[in-house]
Amino acid sequence: xxxxxxxxVALDTVKTPFGRRKHMLxxxxxxxxxxxxxxxxxxxxAIIGEDFPAKYIDFLQKKGVxxxxxxxxxxxxxxxxxxxxxxxxxxxxxxxELGVLSAFRPVVSEGQKKxxxxxxxxxxxxxxxxxxxxxxxxxxxxxxxMNYWIHHxxxxxxxxLKKVDIYVANDQEARALSGETNLIKAxxxxxxxxxRMILIKKGEHGVIFYSDKFIFSIPAYPTxxxxxxxxxxxxxxxxxxxxxxxxxxxxxxxxxxxxxxxSVAASFNVEDFGLNRTSRLTLDDLERRLSMxxxxxxx
Amino acid sequence: xxxxxxxxVALDTVKTPFGRRKHMLxxxxxxxxxxxxxxxxxxxxAIIGEDFPAKYIDFLQKKGVxxxxxxxxxxxxxxxxxxxxxxxxxxxxxxxELGVLSAFRPVVSEGQKKxxxxxxxxxxxxxxxxxxxxxxxxxxxxxxxMNYWIHHxxxxxxxxLKKVDIYVANDQEARALSGETNLIKAxxxxxxxxxRMILIKKGEHGVIFYSDKFIFSIPAYPTxxxxxxxxxxxxxxxxxxxxxxxxxxxxxxxxxxxxxxxSVAASFNVEDFGLNRTSRLTLDDLERRLSMxxxxxxx
Numbered sequence: 001x002x003x004x005x006x007x008x009v010a011l012d013t014v015k016t017p018f019g020r021r022k023h024m025l026x027x028x029x030x031x032x033x034x035x036x037x038x039x040x041x042x043x044x045x046a047i048i049g050e051d052f053p054a055k056y057i058d059f060l061q062k063k064g065v066x067x068x069x070x071x072x073x074x075x076x077x078x079x080x081x082x083x084x085x086x087x088x089x090x091x092x093x094x095x096x097e098l099g100v101l102s103a104f105r106p107v108v109s110e111g112q113k114k115x116x117x118x119x120x121x122x123x124x125x126x127x128x129x130x131x132x133x134x135x136x137x138x139x140x141x142x143x144x145x146m147n148y149w150i151h152h153x154x155x156x157x158x159x160x161l162k163k164v165d166i167y168v169a170n171d172q173e174a175r176a177l178s179g180e181t182n183l184i185k186a187x188x189x190x191x192x193x194x195x196r197m198i199l200i201k202k203g204e205h206g207v208i209f210y211s212d213k214f215i216f217s218i219p220a221y222p223t224x225x226x227x228x229x230x231x232x233x234x235x236x237x238x239x240x241x242x243x244x245x246x247x248x249x250x251x252x253x254x255x256x257x258x259x260x261x262x263s264v265a266a267s268f269n270v271e272d273f274g275l276n277r278t279s280r281l282t283l284d285d286l287e288r289r290l291s292m293x294x295x296x297x298x299x
Numbered sequence: 300x301x302x303x304x305x306x307x308v309a310l311d312t313v314k315t316p317f318g319r320r321k322h323m324l325x326x327x328x329x330x331x332x333x334x335x336x337x338x339x340x341x342x343x344x345a346i347i348g349e350d351f352p353a354k355y356i357d358f359l360q361k362k363g364v365x366x367x368x369x370x371x372x373x374x375x376x377x378x379x380x381x382x383x384x385x386x387x388x389x390x391x392x393x394x395x396e397l398g399v400l401s402a403f404r405p406v407v408s409e410g411q412k413k414x415x416x417x418x419x420x421x422x423x424x425x426x427x428x429x430x431x432x433x434x435x436x437x438x439x440x441x442x443x444x445m446n447y448w449i450h451h452x453x454x455x456x457x458x459x460l461k462k463v464d465i466y467v468a469n470d471q472e473a474r475a476l477s478g479e480t481n482l483i484k485a486x487x488x489x490x491x492x493x494x495r496m497i498l499i500k501k502g503e504h505g506v507i508f509y510s511d512k513f514i515f516s517i518p519a520y521p522t523x524x525x526x527x528x529x530x531x532x533x534x535x536x537x538x539x540x541x542x543x544x545x546x547x548x549x550x551x552x553x554x555x556x557x558x559x560x561x562s563v564a565a566s567f568n569v570e571d572f573g574l575n576r577t578s579r580l581t582l583d584d585l586e587r588r589l590s591m592x593x594x595x596x597x598x
Contacts, residue, residue: 087480087481088481181385182525183521205505208518216596216598217519217596218596219505219507220516222507222516224483294598297515297596299556299558299559
């Protein structure tokens with residue numbers, strides 16, 4: 001029972017109204033792993049540079065993340081610097097340094113090629129396709145992307161979407177790729193591009209799920225402790241995909257529960273900088289908040 | 300079993316990507332009445348001018364709305380003209396003509412003064428206070444306002460908030476009045492102003508309810524049929540207050556159900572221009588969509 005996640009491992013510098021943190025461990029694959037690890041073995045596929053702190057490698061290993069395919073190359077680690085203001089809903093990117101990420105070609109072991117649960121977190125769609133082509137028996141493939149690729153590699157992204165089961169997008173990305181403003185219309189359009197399941201993340205407003213068989217919508221877990229939202233979407237995806245990997249069954253009930261787990265995991269992520277909160281997260285924490293969440297949304 | 304609603308009866312001119320309609324029957328009290336009437340007798344307190352079409356009076360009467368306190372004065376009816384673009388979430392006000400509204404002093408009958416369920420829809424807080432002072436035995440008082448009063452009559456609004464049970468605001472208003480960006484913090488702050496129940500409407504993103512005892516959050520009913528959102532918030536309030544008036548009990552279960560009814564009523568309102576859809580709405584329609592809504596949010 002394993003999942004493989006392709007994405008970034010980064011050094012994040014983040015400023016929010018609650019302070020500034022420099023060169024924290026971050027990146028889509030790292031955030032994904034912190035929640036997915038609660039349900040399943042997480043195989044991380046990413047690249048780091050020579051400047052990557054050894055303590056972060058130790059940390060990921062201690063968390064049980066399988067690092068066989070975390071490649072170290074000559075050059076500098078991918079760095080992102082951002083700031084959140086006001087309602088903390090939107091990040092303002094101050095600086096991006098791609099470093100070794102610009103020449104990333106994922107390599108996975110023969111054993112890892114047999115993993116059936118795959119998540120392609122946000123990197124260049126050509127890199128995502130490259131990994132997917134090497135996988136022997138994909139059973140459930142999720143994909144995340146971002147506005148940059150939607151605008152600069154639309155063709156590659158659309159070709160890739162035909163080969164995935166779940167497209168995870170935030171509301172802006174869903175609108176940008178579909179050209180539809182109404183999110184149900186946007187989801188229906190994205191469904192026509194290939195993925196049989198569409199998950200639209202709306203930040204503090206929760207998630208909408210769309211498939212031919214059913215629609216599902218839940219609010220975010222209401223919290224007033226939003227310190228740093230960086231990686232909330234990846235943490236959501238990790239909880240969602242992690243639970244489905246554990247549950248094995250992919251049906252309406254398991255999908256809804258996976259979305260609830262993902263939402264609750266994301267609500268922990270925003271409560272502290274970087275991975276501070278999710279690195280301490282237990283399945284018990286998740287379960288406890290999930291049952292509170294149920295009470296908050298049932299009528 | 301009755302409710303009294305103070306608000307506007309207006310002639311609305313609305314342009315959306317789906318067309319333009321001129322001088323439709325609108326206003327906060329009219330939209331409120333269309334959903335509240337499904338649960339209880341609605342006593343409407345508002346003012347109209349000499350130009351108000353007789354057919355609209357007939358229409359309201361046929362819908363069972365009690366018009367004893369709908370005053371006709373010399374002058375012109377309140378008119379609002381607005382346009383919606385893009386995702387139809389925000390109205391751009393093109394023109395407002397107050398007409399007789401600027402000299403409105405509500406007058407209600409002795410019988411109406413005994414009504415226990417009261418909703419003060421969006422008008423000048425001094426007018427809202429004027430009505431409330433004449434009511435003999437308020438049991439549940441709801442209040443809606445708008446950014447204009449928050450900025451221009453903040454003192455009067457804050458004094459009034461001490462006397463109401465439920466403050467219904469959209470997210471912008473909640474943030475403007477509280478000075479908080481996080482909506483849970485905003486709700487807690489608004490609670491400290493007096494009302495023991497805070498309802499924050501987030502348009503297509505649903506509703507957050509806050510009280511000392513519990514928090515509740517539900518998404519909007521997912522729909523791709525958004526033709527004209529004018530009055531959705533008032534339709535929500537009508538369903539919410541209407542159900543509570545019918546239920547008589549005010550507890551966590553009835554409040555959650557009232558919020559669900561309000562949400563579903565609002566989802567019908569946006570499906571056509573003005574009151575076109577809600578004027579045909581039945582309790583059966585509401586019940587049917589409510590049970591679909593349940594399936595969409597349960598996990």
